Amino acid sequence: MTIRGQALMAGRAEAPALVLAEPLSFWGGIDVESGVVIDRSHPDLGTRITGAVLVMPGGRGSSSSSSVLAESLRLGTGPAAIVLAIPDPILTVGAIVAWTLYGVSCPIVVCPIDDLVTGATLAVESDASGTATVSVRRIDLE
Amino acid sequence: MLNGDAGPAPAFAMQMLAAFARAVGAPALLDITGAHIDGCLYHGQVSLDFAERLAGSGGRVRVPTTLNVGALDLIHPELMRMPPAAQTPARRLMRAHEELGCEPSFTCAPYQTRFRPKFGDQIAWGESNAIVFANSVIGARTNRYGDFIDLCCAITGRAPAWGLHLDGPRRGSILFRLTGFPSSLVVTDALCVALGLIVGRAAGERVPVIEGLPAATEDQLKALGAASASSGAVGLFHAVGITPEAPTLAAAFGGRAPDSRIEIRPADVARALAHLSTVPDDTPLTAVCLGTPHFSHDEWRRFLQLLRGTAGDRGVPIYVNTGRATLQELQAEGALDDVGGFDVRVVTDTCTYLTPILERLDGAVMTNSGKWAHYAPGNLGVQVAFGELEDCVASAAAGRVARISA
Numbered sequence: 372m373t374i375r376g377q378a379l380m381a382g383r384a385e386a387p388a389l390v391l392a393e394p395l396s397f398w399g400g401i402d403v404e405s406g407v408v409i410d411r412s413h414p415d416l417g418t419r420i421t422g423a424v425l426v427m428p429g430g431r432g433s434s435s436s437s438s439v440l441a442e443s444l445r446l447g448t449g450p451a452a453i454v455l456a457i458p459d460p461i462l463t464v465g466a467i468v469a470w471t472l473y474g475v476s477c478p479i480v481v482c483p484i485d486d487l488v489t490g491a492t493l494a495v496e497s498d499a500s501g502t503a504t505v506s507v508r509r510i511d512l513e
Numbered sequence: 514m515l516n517g518d519a520g521p522a523p524a525f526a527m528q529m530l531a532a533f534a535r536a537v538g539a540p541a542l543l544d545i546t547g548a549h550i551d552g553c554l555y556h557g558q559v560s561l562d563f564a565e566r567l568a569g570s571g572g573r574v575r576v577p578t579t580l581n582v583g584a585l586d587l588i589h590p591e592l593m594r595m596p597p598a599a600q601t602p603a604r605r606l607m608r609a610h611e612e613l614g615c616e617p618s619f620t621c622a623p624y625q626t627r628f629r630p631k632f633g634d635q636i637a638w639g640e641s642n643a644i645v646f647a648n649s650v651i652g653a654r655t656n657r658y659g660d661f662i663d664l665c666c667a668i669t670g671r672a673p674a675w676g677l678h679l680d681g682p683r684r685g686s687i688l689f690r691l692t693g694f695p696s697s698l699v700v701t702d703a704l705c706v707a708l709g710l711i712v713g714r715a716a717g718e719r720v721p722v723i724e725g726l727p728a729a730t731e732d733q734l735k736a737l738g739a740a741s742a743s744s745g746a747v748g749l750f751h752a753v754g755i756t757p758e759a760p761t762l763a764a765a766f767g768g769r770a771p772d773s774r775i776e777i778r779p780a781d782v783a784r785a786l787a788h789l790s791t792v793p794d795d796t797p798l799t800a801v802c803l804g805t806p807h808f809s810h811d812e813w814r815r816f817l818q819l820l821r822g823t824a825g826d827r828g829v830p831i832y833v834n835t836g837r838a839t840l841q842e843l844q845a846e847g848a849l850d851d852v853g854g855f856d857v858r859v860v861t862d863t864c865t866y867l868t869p870i871l872e873r874l875d876g877a878v879m880t881n882s883g884k885w886a887h888y889a890p891g892n893l894g895v896q897v898a899f900g901e902l903e904d905c906v907a908s909a910a911a912g913r914v915a916r917i918s919a
Contacts, residue, residue: 379536403557409665434639435661438556441661463536464662468531472562501535 376482377458378503384449384452384478385494388487389423391415397436397443397462406448422492424505425450426484438493438507440465445477452495453479454487454505480505514669522572524557524637526665530673533662547576547630548667549623551639551659553583553610554867555603563661564609567668573614575670581640583607583723584868587619588837588861594869607862615667619862621834622735622807624651627838632757634783635678636665639862641742642806644736648749650734652757654678657748677749683758684767685751687716691725698727701918703901705733707785708777708885709740713774719744722765724753732812739806742881789886789899792877794914796898799876801909802865803902804834805885812902813843819903820853825910831854834864842860855909866892879908 393416395401400410406421428435440462443449449469453462458481465476478497482505487493491510497503515531516523528801534542550562584603586592593600611617619624623638624646630636630653638644638655647653656676658666666672676682689712691698712721723742729737729752741747751759759765759783803816838863842850851858865871866889877896880886886899900908901918908915 380532392710434551434657434662435556437660437662438559441559441563442557445562458536458538460533460536460662464529464533464660467532468559468563468661471525471529472559472566504537 372486373504373506374482374486374489376480376503376505378480378499378501379458380470380477380479381497381499382452382476382478383496384420384424384476385492386424386451388426388489388491388493389418389420389488390484390487390489391425391427394413394427394431395431396431396433397439397465398433401439401487403443403446403448406443413415420450421448422451424452424454424495426487428459428484429455430462432502434461436461437465437468441468444469444477445473449477452486454493454495455479455481456484457481466491516874521570522567523668525567525570526572526668529662529665530669535671536674537612537675539675541674542671543635543669543674543678545576545635545637545666545672547628547636548574548635548663549581549638549643550578550610550615550663551581551666552661552664553580553619555584555606559639561602561606561609564606564613565897567600567664568609568612571767572668574667576667577628578615578667579618579620579626579628580610581643582619582621582863582867584715584863586860586862586870589859592806592858592860592870613664615666618806618836621864622809622836623808624834625807625839630668637663637672639663642739644748645738645742645750646735648677649751649756650731657746660779677850683749684720684723684769685765686719687721688771688774689721689723690774693778694725700727700729700733701901702733702736702881703786704735704782705729706740706783709737710744710785710883711777711781712750713741713743713745713747716741716747718748719748720749720751721846722751722753722759722762722771724762725784726752726755729755732809735806736883743884743887753870763820786899789883790897791890792896792898792914794916796877796896796914797914798829798879798908799873800871800878801829801831801905802880802885803831803905804860805864805866805880805882808833808835808839810839810842813839813848816902816906817848817852819906820855820857821851823906823910826912827855827910827917828912829909831909832860832865832870834859834860837861842866871895877914879905879914881905
């Protein structure tokens with residue numbers, strides 16, 4: 372299955388999906404040292420986002436989330452890619468900064484996310500021209 | 514600019530701005546006349562790498578640009594209770610922004626400096642309370658900018674043409690009506706804080722319109738906006754008959770009908786204020802914290818008058834955050850020579866809820882700020898009592914939470 376979408380940040384990644392039930396604010400929501408969700412009000416509290424294709428309805432909250440995403444990518448605790456249902460400028464800025472300063476890639480794509488499930492291996496291809504695809508490679512049912 | 518003909522720093526900033534504009538769906542960029550940068554607060558190595566990369570490649574801001582608070586009080590370093598190793602990157606970050614040509618204002622209230630924008634000015638501001646003040650009280654136009662992108666706007670002199678820069682999105686969409694208050698309603702600071710908290714929680718990112726507020730000083734509107742941007746993501750509010758884009762209810766909504774209506778009653782106000790305090794009256798205090806957002810000259814005058822007219826032991830330190838420019842003005846006037854025997858500790862360049870300044874974190878702290886009360890328990894782990902300025906001074910004198918206001 373391949374889903375077409377809009378590229379907010381170009382790049383390629385292939386990794387297991389982590390689908391969050393609710394939007395997550397990186398500031399106050401992620402521990403940058405460990406990549407673990409620390410927002411006590413979030414249903415995925417305690418989950419580690421490191422290396423995953425992070426799938427969520429949208430971003431949320433403080434503009435300091437740009438810094439937290441970029442810092443997590445610098446430290447290697449951030450996600451491999453982000454797939455959103457609606458565009459989020461704050462996360463986009465964080466990904467651009469991490470790529471420009473450190474050469475760490477975190478493509479960001481906007482597309483329908485209803486058919487994506489945690490554990491499925493996703494291939495994200497996000498093009499500088501603005502088009503993107505998210506392909507489901509394999510679904511490992513736990 | 515994008516292809517580098519203006520140098521590497523503007524090209525980098527323009528590249529980021531173009532990507533940001535695409536993400537928010539802005540079809541074009543517009544010129545700005547000023548910026549306020551919220552990037553001086555250290556969030557990790559990336560904060561410093563970004564500013565030093567721009568500074569190191571010859572980056573300069575193209576428009577007058579003020580700086581928000583940093584993590585350090587550079588004027589009163591003796592107040593800092595942060596290990597020296599942690600102070601080094603925080604200081605470098607503040608310096609790097611000065612090298613980019615930003616004004617070392619280090620205040621969250623740039624609207625209280627000579628860089629205050631005018632009605633209709635297109636600007637790119639960071640810092641939630643400053644954004645809501647500029648849009649609502651002055652009628653200048655900015656979106657809620659933040660980390661990195663505010664500096665990209667300053668370096669390019671441009672901002673994406675979308676959102677609160679444009680007429681349509683500035684119209685109100687949700688109506689809050691004060692209901693059941695006496696006709697002789699006296700507008701207190703605490704009422705404004707409560708309204709801000711209630712409005713912010715319900716409005717989220719929508720533009721709220723407040724009807725039924727008889728009057729408010731600029732400092733009260735500042736407190737209202739700061740509270741609304743703490744409990745929610747308000748970037749602009751209208752107060753009918755008070756703020757410049759809301760001479761009438763119809764004007765505030767641009768002739769359209771509100772999407773939804775919410776009534777605010779006296780009991781709602783009382784409940785919102787009660788939630789701000791985590792300790793009961795009579796609780797012993799370790800400090801009083803004022804000036805979040807930074808105390809204005811008018812607030813200082815009122816405060817100093819209260820200090821000189823209050824008797825008591827005065828053993829509790831009173832920390833007051835304020836801008837450098839305001840402090841210089843007060844010093845020039847000799848206004849701080851008589852603080853009525855109180856232990857007044859002036860804090861500039863930063864804020865007591867963001868960084869280790871308070872001597873004691875093991876007790877309750879009293880504040881007149883909705884924003885401080887909202888964030889400090891989480892940031893500092895302290896207990897909080899909220900009250901009017903008069904209550905705060907009386908409590909500092911009594912050493913415990915006392916309430917003298919009606």
